[in-house]
Amino acid sequence: MSKVFFSNSGAEANECAIKAARKYAAAEKGEDYYTVITLKNSFHGRTLTTLAATGQEHYHELFKPLTPGFVSVEAGNFEELVKTAEECKAAAVMMECVQGEGGVVPIGEEYAKKVEAYCKENNIVLIIDEVQTGNGRSGKLYSYMNYGINPDAVSTAKGLAGGLPLGATLLGEKLKDVFAHGDHGSTFGGNPVCCAAAVSVLSRIDDKLLDEVKAKAEYIHKELSGSEGIEDISGMGLMIGIKTAKPAGEVVKTCMENGVLCLTAKDRVRLLPALNIDFDLLKKAVDVIKKAAAN
Ligand SMILES: Cc1ncc(COP(=O)(O)O)c(C=O)c1O
Structure with missing residues (x-):
């Protein structure tokens, strides 16, 4: 990654990546290359554009019309992605390596590698959304590193500044010079307080x-x-989805009543513990979860 743009949230980090991809594709291939392909069951944010990128219809329903130029395909179906990319003149493919809101579902190394190779061959921008998976949560700095792929843009936020609002869009070789002065900006993006928090967080994400x-x-x-x-x-x-026999919402409620904060993702209980949680606390939490899931 060659350059970074700082913003204030994950949605904004994705907006920046989308703008970079659209400007790049229009300049390289022509203005009709603007469509961004995303995956069904994805989640990319709650602004009108990142809602359009989110491949879950129920998030769209109350807010139409959304930003045009987004189409979602089934995760894992490489042939559908290729066919769609050809039909729609794709500018970019944007995806999460583990679909967080979509049920904590990893997309798999084989599929990720195929998509990467196809994007490279066809000069389509590959954006990886690391808003939830980034900053050490996957066991590597970014989850794409577990799949051995090299995206053109990476968006991240959430844990980056340890709870303060900071988004970051990392641009690789292909996109590093795409923005000219004035193309993109943010009043509070990159403010010293949030960046100081990120410096502290990043300095602790070591081997x-x-x-x-x-x-x-x-x-x-x-x-x-x-x-x-x-x-x-x-x-x-430490991004874990648990399919329980009981409804996930019920298990989450019992966990909360017993001091463990967790949430649902589709039909799963989702755990996103602090990366530096100590083992004693983790053991206690696991016991609470076990009891909550048992009949
Ligand atoms: C994968 C992913 N992308 C983007 C977002 C949006 O981030 P934010 O709420 O900081 O705008 C989220 C939030 O849950 C997310 O999980």
Whole structure:
């Protein structure tokens, strides 16, 4: 990654990546190359443009018309993506490596690599949304590193400044010079307070912390697999989705009543613990989750 633009949220980080891709594609291929392909079940934010990018109809319903130029395809169906890219004159493909709001579903290395190779061959911009998966959560600095791919743009936010509002759009070689002065900007983006928090967070995401993230994830998987009322566990690193026999909402409620904050993602219980949670606390939390899921 060669350059970074700082904003205030994940949605804004995605808006910047989309603008960069559209400007690049229009200059390289012509103004009718503006469509961004995203995946069904994705989540990219709540502004009108990032809602359009979000491949879940129920988020769109009350807010139409949305920004045009977005189409979503089934995750994992590479042939559909290629056909759509040809038909719609794609400017970019934008996706999460693990669909967070979509049920904590990893898209898989094979599919990610195929999409990357196709984008490279056809000069289509590849944007990876690391808003939820980034900053060490996956066990690597960014989740795409687990798949060995090289995107042209990466958006991130959430944990980046440890709870203060900061979004970042990282632009690689292809896009680094795409914006001219005045093409993009933000009053509060890159403010010193939030950036100081990000410097502190990033200085702590070292190999030791990432190894701990992997060890904690392994512990959660080992403890919960086969436990009463738990049917399946998905995710990557400390981003974990649990399919429970009981409705996920019920399990989340019981967890909260017993001091563990978690949330749902589709029909799963979603865990996004602090990466530096200590093991004693993690063990207590896992016990609460086990009891909440059991009948
Ligand atoms: C993958 C992904 N992208 C984008 C967003 C939007 O981020 P923000 O709420 O900071 O605008 C989210 C928020 O949940 C997200 O999970």
